[in-house]
Amino acid sequence: MKVHKPSEIPAQPVNAPLFTGGPVTRQTLLTPEASNNFNLGIVNFSPGARNRQLQPWCAQQNAHS
Secondary structure, three states: OOOOOHHHOOOOEEOOOEEEEEOOOEEEEEEOOOOOOOEEEEEEEEEEEEOOOOOOOHHHHHHOO
């Protein structure tokens, strides 16, 4: 078993359209080299940051009709 301490894992900026309102970082716990089947990380939201609200699939379909 490997113990991961978040204080020892560097935070990398996440620039994705999924987030809005402020900086978001990710700390990778399980790298592709460590596992071919899993991706594991800690996502950190700064004050005001959040997931962008997504429209339900049916609303997207109706908007394009």
